[in-house]
Amino acid sequence: MSTKYSVPRGFRDFPPEVALFRRRIMELIEEVFERYGFDPIETPVIEYWETLKGKYGEEVESKLLYRFQDPWSEEWLALRYDLTVPLARFVASHAPTLPFKRYHIGRVWRHERPQKGRYREFWQCDADIVGSPYPEADAEVVDLVCDVMKTLGYSGFKVRLNDRRLLKGVFEEELNLSRYGEGKILEVFRVIDKLEKIGREGVEGELLKAGLSRHEAEKIMEAVDVSGNPEKTLSELESRFRGNRNVEAAVGHLQELIAASSHREDITLDLSMVRGLDYYTGPIFEVYVEEPKIGALAGGGRYDDLIERYGGPSTPSTGVSIGLERIIDAGLELGLFNLKRKTCTQVFTVSMGEKYWSYARSVAREMRREGLRVQVDLMRRNYRKQLEYCEKKGIRAIAFVGEKEASTGTVTLYFREEKKRYEQTPLKDAIQILKREAQ
Amino acid sequence: MSTKYSVPRGFRDFPPEVALFRRRIMELIEEVFERYGFDPIETPVIEYWETLKGKYGEEVESKLLYRFQDPWSEEWLALRYDLTVPLARFVASHAPTLPFKRYHIGRVWRHERPQKGRYREFWQCDADIVGSPYPEADAEVVDLVCDVMKTLGYSGFKVRLNDRRLLKGVFEEELNLSRYGEGKILEVFRVIDKLEKIGREGVEGELLKAGLSRHEAEKIMEAVDVSGNPEKTLSELESRFRGNRNVEAAVGHLQELIAASSHREDITLDLSMVRGLDYYTGPIFEVYVEEPKIGALAGGGRYDDLIERYGGPSTPSTGVSIGLERIIDAGLELGLFNLKRKTCTQVFTVSMGEKYWSYARSVAREMRREGLRVQVDLMRRNYRKQLEYCEKKGIRAIAFVGEKEASTGTVTLYFREEKKRYEQTPLKDAIQILKREAQ
Numbered sequence: 001m002s003t004k005y006s007v008p009r010g011f012r013d014f015p016p017e018v019a020l021f022r023r024r025i026m027e028l029i030e031e032v033f034e035r036y037g038f039d040p041i042e043t044p045v046i047e048y049w050e051t052l053k054g055k056y057g058e059e060v061e062s063k064l065l066y067r068f069q070d071p072w073s074e075e076w077l078a079l080r081y082d083l084t085v086p087l088a089r090f091v092a093s094h095a096p097t098l099p100f101k102r103y104h105i106g107r108v109w110r111h112e113r114p115q116k117g118r119y120r121e122f123w124q125c126d127a128d129i130v131g132s133p134y135p136e137a138d139a140e141v142v143d144l145v146c147d148v149m150k151t152l153g154y155s156g157f158k159v160r161l162n163d164r165r166l167l168k169g170v171f172e173e174e175l176n177l178s179r180y181g182e183g184k185i186l187e188v189f190r191v192i193d194k195l196e197k198i199g200r201e202g203v204e205g206e207l208l209k210a211g212l213s214r215h216e217a218e219k220i221m222e223a224v225d226v227s228g229n230p231e232k233t234l235s236e237l238e239s240r241f242r243g244n245r246n247v248e249a250a251v252g253h254l255q256e257l258i259a260a261s262s263h264r265e266d267i268t269l270d271l272s273m274v275r276g277l278d279y280y281t282g283p284i285f286e287v288y289v290e291e292p293k294i295g296a297l298a299g300g301g302r303y304d305d306l307i308e309r310y311g312g313p314s315t316p317s318t319g320v321s322i323g324l325e326r327i328i329d330a331g332l333e334l335g336l337f338n339l340k341r342k343t344c345t346q347v348f349t350v351s352m353g354e355k356y357w358s359y360a361r362s363v364a365r366e367m368r369r370e371g372l373r374v375q376v377d378l379m380r381r382n383y384r385k386q387l388e389y390c391e392k393k394g395i396r397a398i399a400f401v402g403e404k405e406a407s408t409g410t411v412t413l414y415f416r417e418e419k420k421r422y423e424q425t426p427l428k429d430a431i432q433i434l435k436r437e438a439q
Numbered sequence: 440m441s442t443k444y445s446v447p448r449g450f451r452d453f454p455p456e457v458a459l460f461r462r463r464i465m466e467l468i469e470e471v472f473e474r475y476g477f478d479p480i481e482t483p484v485i486e487y488w489e490t491l492k493g494k495y496g497e498e499v500e501s502k503l504l505y506r507f508q509d510p511w512s513e514e515w516l517a518l519r520y521d522l523t524v525p526l527a528r529f530v531a532s533h534a535p536t537l538p539f540k541r542y543h544i545g546r547v548w549r550h551e552r553p554q555k556g557r558y559r560e561f562w563q564c565d566a567d568i569v570g571s572p573y574p575e576a577d578a579e580v581v582d583l584v585c586d587v588m589k590t591l592g593y594s595g596f597k598v599r600l601n602d603r604r605l606l607k608g609v610f611e612e613e614l615n616l617s618r619y620g621e622g623k624i625l626e627v628f629r630v631i632d633k634l635e636k637i638g639r640e641g642v643e644g645e646l647l648k649a650g651l652s653r654h655e656a657e658k659i660m661e662a663v664d665v666s667g668n669p670e671k672t673l674s675e676l677e678s679r680f681r682g683n684r685n686v687e688a689a690v691g692h693l694q695e696l697i698a699a700s701s702h703r704e705d706i707t708l709d710l711s712m713v714r715g716l717d718y719y720t721g722p723i724f725e726v727y728v729e730e731p732k733i734g735a736l737a738g739g740g741r742y743d744d745l746i747e748r749y750g751g752p753s754t755p756s757t758g759v760s761i762g763l764e765r766i767i768d769a770g771l772e773l774g775l776f777n778l779k780r781k782t783c784t785q786v787f788t789v790s791m792g793e794k795y796w797s798y799a800r801s802v803a804r805e806m807r808r809e810g811l812r813v814q815v816d817l818m819r820r821n822y823r824k825q826l827e828y829c830e831k832k833g834i835r836a837i838a839f840v841g842e843k844e845a846s847t848g849t850v851t852l853y854f855r856e857e858k859k860r861y862e863q864t865p866l867k868d869a870i871q872i873l874k875r876e877a878q
Contacts, residue, residue, distance in 0.1 A: 005490055005528055005749045007483050008509075008516060013529050016478035016541065023479065035807040037784045037814030039455035040462065044446050044560050045484060045546065051444055068507035070447075072550055077447060089444055090452050097831045099817050102455065107484065111511060121483050132817040136796070140817060147807075262804055310444045345476045357575070365701055368474040368586075375476030378538050378571040378579060392536045 010112065010120030017342040022123075025152065025328060025337070026105055029125045032148045036140065038103040038127045043086040045107065049076035055085050055306070057190055057278045064110045079109040083126040084279070084303070084319065091130050091317075092310030098131030105324075117294055117329050128319025130307070135256035138283045138302060138318045145287055145298050145320045146263040152327065153336035154289065157297070159263065160270040161230060161285045163254055164189070164301075166237065167271060169246030170223045175216050186278050188212075192224055193276040196295070227270040230258050234269065250282070257283060279303045283318070292333045298322040342394035346373045346438040349411070350386045352402030359406040363399060363427060370431045372438075390416065397438040399430065449551065449559030456781040461562075464591065464767055464776070465544055468564045471587045472542040475579065477566045480541045482525040484548075488515035494524050494745070496629055496717045503549045518548040522565040523718070523742065523758065530569050530756075531749030537570030544763075556733055556768050567758025569746070574695035577722045577741060577757045584726055584737050584759045585702040591766065592775035593728065596736070598702070599709040600669060600724045602693055603628070603740075605676065606710060608685030609662045614655050623649075625717050631663055632715040635734070662710060669697050669708040689721070696722060718742040722757070731772045737761040781833035785812045785877040788850070789825045791841030798845040802838060802866060809870045811877075829855065836877040838869065 007013055014022060030040075049067055056065075066079040080086050083104045091100060105125045112118050127144055129137045142159055149157050168185055171177040177184050191206045198206070200221065207217040226233060234251050241247035258264055267285075275284045284301030300320030307315040331337050347367065351360035357377075364376040375395065377386050383400075390398060400412040404424055411430045413422040415437065422433060446452060453461060469479075488506055495504075505518040519525050522543045530539060544564045551557050566583055568576045581598055588596050607624055610616040616623050630645045637645070639660065646656040665672060673690050680686035697703055706724075714723045723740030739759030746754040770776050786806065790799035796816075803815040814834065816825050822839075829837060838850040843863055850869050852861040854876065861872060 005487075006532055008485055008487055008514070009512075011483035011485060013483070013533065014481035015533055015535065016480055019479040019481050022481075031810075034783050034812045035810065037782075037787075037812060039782050039784070040458040041455055042453035042458050042461075044450035044452070046447055046450060046548075046560070048444075048447055067510055071506055073448075075447070093445055094452065094454055096454065097828065101814070109485075121485070129817060134817060134819060136800075137817045140815075260800065262800075343476075343478050344473050345478070348476075361575075361699065361701075371470075371474065373473045373476060375540070376579075378568060378573060378576045380573060389536065 008120075010114035012119060012121070017339065020341055020344060021337065021339055022324070022328065026125070026324065028151055029148055029322065030103070030105065032144065032151050033103040033127050036101075036127070036144045036147075038101045041090065041102045041104055042106070043080070043090055043104070045080055046077050047080055047086060047089065049078045051089050052078050052081060052085055055279055056081060057186070057276070059190070060277075064112065066109045066111060081110060082108055082321065083124050084128070084321065085306070087126070087128055087130070088306040088317075089310050091307050091315060092312035095312070096130075098315070099137070100130040101128070102130070103127040117325060119325060123324035125322040125324055126319060128317060130317040131315055132318070133304065133316035135253050135283075136260040138253075138257045139260035141300060141318055141320045142257070142261050142267070142285060143263050145300070145322065146266055148322060149287065149297075152331060154331070154334075157266065157287055157289045159267045159285050159287055160273040161254065161267050161283065162269065162271055162273045163250035163283045164274065164280050165246040165250035165282060167223060167274065169241060169244045169250065171220070172246065173244050175219055177216070180211065188220065189274045190276060192220070192272065192274045195224070195272050224272040227268060227272065230254065230267050230269040253283060275299060275301060279306045281305055289330055289334075292330055294326055294330055296323070297327045297330060344373055345375050345393065345395050347397040347399055347434055348375045348386065348390045348395045349377075349399045349401055350383050350390070351377060352383050352400065354380070356401045356406050360401045363401060363411055366427055367399075367431055367434070370435070372431065372434055397434055447559070449553035451558060451560070456778065459780055459783060460776065460778055461763070461767065465564065465763065467590055468587055468761065469542070469544065471583065471590050472566050475540075475566070475583045475586075477540045477542040480529065480543055481545070482519070482529055482543070484519055484546065485516050486519055486525060486528065488517045490528050491517050491520060491524055494718055495520060496625070496715070498629070499716075503551065505548045505550060520549060521547055521760065522563050523567070523760065524745070526565070526567055526569070527745040527756075528749050530746050530754060531751035534751065535569075537754070538576070539569040540567070541569070542566040556764060558764060562763035564761040564763055565758060567756060569756040570754055571757070572743065572755035574692050574722075575699040577692075577696045578699035580739060580757055580759045581696070581700050581706070581724060582702050584739070584761065585705055587761060588726065588736075591770060593770070593773075596705065596726055596728045598706045598724050598726055599712040600693065600706050600722065601708065601710055601712045602689035602722045603713065603719050604685040604689035604721060606662060606713065608680060608683045608689065610659070611685065612683050614658055616655070619650065627651075627659065628713045629715060631659070631711065631713045634663070634711050664711070666707060666709040666711065669693065669706050672708045692722060714738060714740055718745045720744055728769055728773075731769055733765055733769055735762070736766045736769060783812055784814050784832065784834050786836040786838050786873055787814045787825065787829045787834045788816075788838045788840055789822050789829070790816060791822050791839065793819070795840045795845050799840045802840060802850055805866055806838075806870055806873070809874070811870065811873055836873055
């Protein structure tokens with residue numbers, strides 16, 4: 001087959017067995033989101049480039065964002081890069097009642113280098129609380145994602161917690177990095193974000209390249225090294241940086257967050273976890289599993305200034321984004337999910353010859369009316385070929401229709417796996433059996 | 440607000456009350472699709488331009504398709520224009536077991552002039568049977584869409600049926616239009632497709648402009664005028680065009696289709712209904728309601744050659760596409776749908792003061808564990824403000840939490856609309872009441 005008739009690199013098709021499974025996972029996530037009182041919204045997959053510009057950081061804008069000119073108006077458009085920036089734009093234009101708790105499960109596009117578990121079109125599952133500045137909102141978001149993990153069958157995951165103001169306090173007041181200009185601290189955050197990818201030496205090297213002194217780079221690495229039990233670590237930071245406005249604000253906020261959370265035992269403080277995006281302003285977190293090592297399964301944090309930038313009033317907000325692909329890939333490796341279901345069809349009406357086509361169709365019609373998911377032969381095949389099809393497709397139940405059945409208004413039911421047979425069963429009874437046994 | 444922070448022209452946001460409603464409609468459609476034995480697939484929203492090229496007709500390609508260059512590889516990409524061509528590409532690359540019955544509900548993009556009910560990003564709900572050349576497959580697709588209409592509450596809709604081979608037979612053998620070259624008949628179909636938009640005179644004018652003689656244009660309009668009861672009209676055509684290979688094939692196919700359908704009474708034959716897309720080869724149909732007059736709510740047909748064009752073997756196929764926007768807009772005008780639900784939250788735990796925050800949270804936690812959809816105050820508001828929020832958001836049930844409740848492990852339930860109150864109810868009982876009465 002010619003490559004031009006495949007999907008573009010980094011993009012994917014999902015055949016029924018995968019689509020059914022992914023949908024089930026999304027439904028489970030949605031159910032948890034809704035239990036926490038989040039409602040769905042939808043936004044376009046295309047936004048004006050102006051809307052996305054300046055929100056993620058320079059590298060994202062120049063290397064990862066799908067940007068193109070509208071073929072007619074020549075306006076610059078872009079495919080959405082995440083669901084957070086479109087949410088901020090949505091809130092600024094619609095001014096919903098606050099707090100606005102919305103979830104959104106949808107595709108985003110990033111021009112990543114395609115590799116195992118990394119795609120150019122992938123799904124995010126986001127839940128955000130717009131309008132609350134309080135730590136209990138951050139705690140609810142952390143509890144929410146922990147509940148999602150447990151609902152999907154995960155155990156032994158960890159929430160790495162940090163607050164951008166902790167490092168900012170150290171960088172500004174201890175190292176006076178602000179003298180390098182407004183953007184320097186964000187630049188340092190973006191470098192630290194690469195720690196897992198490029199290692200300590202890589203990060204130190206990039207800090208020097210960014211114009212910092214060796215002393216500054218060392219102090220930064222020292223600050224980043226702090227991690228451990230959150231209550232203990234926070235009170236150490238509190239006494240060490242007494243009077244540092246940013247550190248004090250962060251410590252107080254995180255202490256309240258932890259007190260309000262019902263998943264305290266899953267949280268560790270980790271100052272090296274800074275998140276890559278520019279828009280975060282306060283607490284941030286990522287969710288990890290020990291094995292497999294595929295990076296954060298979910299992450300989020302507080303972004304108190306983002307909505308203002310679209311002309312809305314000051315609207316403190318916090319949220320989480322779950323990576324559908326990662327949470328599925330990790331779960332499959334851990335054996336959490338069952339991928340056996342290949343079709344949602346419950347029963348196939350196999351007709352024993354042309355004479356019974358019409359009766360087979362009326363049986364299917366009756367079963368469908370009762371809500372069963374039914375296929376009937378559309379290929380004029382003999383009954384053997386029909387059975388082969390059922391086997392290939394993994395259809396559990398067969399309703400045979402031949403001379404005896406057609407003349408008595410019955411079907412002969414057969415459950416393939418169980419090899420269980422119900423001879424010439426009146427249609428009404430057969431429907432009840434199928435409802436019970438072919439779910 | 441600056442326009443650059445709105446959505447692009449022809450694109451839309453869906454706030455929760457609309458998103459919840461649209462999702463409900465999509466779920467109902469999915470349920471019917473699944474009852475007929477269709478399984479879901481997903482494909483990328485972006486395809487190579489090469490994949491879409493030459494499938495829809497020249498006007499679509501030059502005026503309606505969102506096409507752009509990949510910013511990095513400079514390959515030409517396009518946003519999908521429908522879900523049928525991606526399906527054909529999917530089948531050619533994955534070679535699924537036949538018949539392959541798939542459904543797909545998703546967005547497509549067309550650079551239409553935005554107007555009431557017409558958007559540049561909109562949703563299609565497609566179901567297709569890939570691999571069957573037989574009329575019973577077409578009949579199943581027609582029955583399916585009739586069932587969708589009934590499930591959504593529509594009555595009095597009509598299926599306009601035609602077969603491209605009827606007109607082709609007349610055009611080729613009676614008028615010898617083939618002498619104008621291969622593409623002329625497709626061009627004539629595209630002109631006839633504009634009948635509703637530009638009227639009879641408009642169509643005749645365009646036919647002359649396309650180089651046909653006045654006599655040919657008149658004969659075409661005469662052929663197109665045929666419509667009415669399908670059985671009667673088909674046997675008239677049969678005797679009038681005896682020996683015309685295309686007409687005979689079409690008549691036989693449509694007669695069997697109608698015989699196999701359980702919605703015969705909803706079908707009329709209409710030779711002026713030709714569908715705008717180039718890929719159709721046999722029976723085609725559209726679904727209309729008398730009022731409101733907003734064009735076809737759904738349409739589809741047989742496309743036996745499309746999949747081959749992607750290098751697969753000959754794979755006769757037939758399917759339907761339901762326009763989500765139109766079916767919603769028409770249903771709203773007809774009063775079929777209830778748009779009242781503004782949130783999926785069932786209950787809000789109102790705390791009577793700071794002292795009860797922690798108890799309120801533990802109540803919410805317990806309710807969520809039981810599957811209820813719960814919100815708890817995250818804004819540190821007094822109880823009046825919390826109640827105002829519940830009213831604005833349309834949350835049905837309140838669980839008050841104050842001194843008495845916290846000390847006895849109870850809540851006081853209140854149903855806003857019914858003004859029904861359950862004083863200090865043990866949490867377990869309250870949860871049962873909510874499960875019963877706050878769905």
